[in-house]
Amino acid sequence: MVLFKLDKNSKIPLFKQLINEIKEKIEIGALKVGDKLPPTRQLAAHLDVNRTTIYKAYQELWALGYIESKSGSYSYVRQKRECNSEVLLSENESICWKNKINPQAEKLFQQFGKIGHPFSGKTEKFDGIDFSLLHPDSRYFPAERFRKALNEVLTANPSDLFDYGESRGYLPLRRIISNRLTLHGINTNVDEIIITNGAQNAIDLLIKLLVKPGDRVFVESPSYGMMFPTLTFYGCKIVPIPMTNEGADLNILQSELQKEAPAFYYTMPNFHNPTGITANQEYREKLIALFEKFQVPIVEDAFEEEMKYFGKVPLPIKSMDKNKIVIYVGSFSKILFPGIRVGWIAASKECIDRLAVLKRCSDMSGNQPIQAALAEFCKEGFYEVHIKKIHKVYRKRMMLAISNLQKLNRFENVEWIEPNGGFTIWIKLKNIPFSYDELNEIFLANKIRLALGRDFFLTNSTERYFRLSVANLNEKEIYLGFNRLYNAIKDIYN
């Protein structure tokens, strides 16, 4: 019988010592493939240890692939497959992921996945004034109230909330959303709402619902930058519709509709990202009439619906949608917190029923405790209070930004659009010989960062645009930032 030595004074548990002993004996060849190990009872007596110690050691050796054992019978040393065995593929034989990866996914990665790309989700730290962010200001997050709401619901019925939820989303939250939408003139019932992981998830699900590879999709140009990779992945043809100061050009929309109907039209009628343009009522009426005529769905992205702190904004297109051709996308991200990932789609029941299956296939359902806490938060009236508070904050910020914009009047090559609310201002620099990268260098040298216009267009243009956001900057920072912007533009035109 092979001898094993165990040290009862060691800190290493006995069964682990035994494992190491046996492994070592196998590795140095003292135990060979096919060798019988001592029966547990016999070895336990021999080593003067509890028989479960031997059991435990044998069990782990078996899991590690060193020994073979059949219940009630002996354990044998077996041929363990070594990790560094001969099957290790050599460098040029090793699996070539590029050949395995879906070319659409590879394309996304090559175009948008590199670290530092604005869509990579990992932007470098910046210690200047950052006008590029569209995140709401974390200094105003009602975190403490949300924590209270979470505690409320998790104390009341934790089991329900930790179990699988409905793919359509947590019913009480759908009810609250449905009620809230009536304030915007939208009448929907809970069966016409599905909750998503933020607006981005809504867009992804809607593409799955409506788009076949090769389909056309109309998108305002410029538009929300993440639309391009998301649509591209699903193999559709993006048709950019140029923005005018009122909204996307209706004549071009009409002629494109006549050419070939798209799977849908994606539009942001309020505080359009990135231009900040808000379409007026007359424009909206013409738009919906046009799409009703061609029977093409409109996806209305209302990510900043509630940011109407200047008051004067028409109701959503969805509010006029008697024929249910409008699919409305909403989100809590820009008002409360992006990190909880809660948005929704309001659309005809036929769409929602199908979206529920797509949602189930993509991740079963949203996060239950978070949805419940959000419902509680709204029920307590915290949402109303918060909206009022941030309206004051952002009204002040935007007024300050607009008044500071006037300073740029002395540059005849600088143009901008004054927004009716929201977070962003769109600036155009005309007659510029510099590339975006060169301009960015000048901004960074002046310790400001702006979102580069190119990220909002499908194709390059000779014009140079920048999106300036006040979402994350307080008044002092805005004031200082505009001084720097003024200096940067002076540098550019000198």
Next chain:
Amino acid sequence: MVLFKLDKNSKIPLFKQLINEIKEKIEIGALKVGDKLPPTRQLAAHLDVNRTTIYKAYQELWALGYIESKSGSYSYVRQKRECNSEVLLSENESICWKNKINPQAEKLFQQFGKIGHPFSGKTEKFDGIDFSLLHPDSRYFPAERFRKALNEVLTANPSDLFDYGESRGYLPLRRIISNRLTLHGINTNVDEIIITNGAQNAIDLLIKLLVKPGDRVFVESPSYGMMFPTLTFYGCKIVPIPMTNEGADLNILQSELQKEAPAFYYTMPNFHNPTGITANQEYREKLIALFEKFQVPIVEDAFEEEMKYFGKVPLPIKSMDKNKIVIYVGSFSKILFPGIRVGWIAASKECIDRLAVLKRCSDMSGNQPIQAALAEFCKEGFYEVHIKKIHKVYRKRMMLAISNLQKLNRFENVEWIEPNGGFTIWIKLKNIPFSYDELNEIFLANKIRLALGRDFFLTNSTERYFRLSVANLNEKEIYLGFNRLYNAIKDIYN
């Protein structure tokens, strides 16, 4: 000047009364398109109310599309587009969603979306004994400890957690997962892990990563039922590989690999769903060698990796994966709570980098506060404590179920596979003239519900299988349930 009457004693706010008055006047024609409204100052004086009351009313009327106003100028009645205007499409003109909806999405809905379908996410309430559920038992949820962990993290750094997170997932949680995987013999670093919304989201992202329409995907037969709609949506050809008592048939795998390599092979080596089969070490070694030879990725779904309460289970295939061809999917759903939707993928960095972009396009990132709370929960040692507790619970339940199975020995047409852990037992009823629906009726009449075998196969078979799960039943319920099962089977064979 048109006269308006306001009732200062009414509970309806004055500006709302004014809105109603003006709307009514427009609707009855007392105010016509193009009519000027009184200036705010003048009307305020006339009605003896604050001027902001008039402002508010005009603003809302404008948002509602009743009036037109330019800043500093008069307000006019405009032609409002009526919801029930002439553009309302008639019944047979109205948008036909079936023509708009992606046929793959429609197919999913027709096959899997109907209410009552086991994949619809809405199962009917059942007051008998339910052997069909694979959810962990909510009576053992460590809800209170998780709530404490949530409070801990939300008190410490709420702003960080409510802001957008990394697409790859919350770094400290990735670290914890990476550490935990070493217990299962898997060495990965944090760059080789991405956090997903549960295992289903991991599968969806992996299909996006690896599959082009028309690609073959190998799947054990039977398999996790949700694989079929999910794979079908992306247009791939599912190749079912029949299960033997050891795992999917290696000879068939080999011949299918020789025929045409698939995009990947999806396998559950531990406590396979639905059969409960656990592949032994020798099988796993042959399997990985085979796929290394053909350089085809293996997706190892380890959704119940930690449910090894009987001890004797080999390490994951991923633990032998020197060549990084194995993509490992894990989940917290079956151990802690499904409702928090947290799972992960461990794979080569090349895959993870690309998955991060796909994740970003599909929903930006996972839920931040929940990921942080989970990390805290694990750090506090609660996860370890909980695993030990539920191991005891499920060991007892499964032992009771296995001993009760012996009663079925008197039926020569009943076969089953004894599992090594996990939640499920797979039962085969031979020589049966009844359909699944008829058998289900018999079970329901005996006040038990089982998962029907047909939901785990791509195509119908003449055999009749049932999956019996002890996940949600305590010992008393299991005992009672087996008595009823015995009676039901007696009914079937009489």
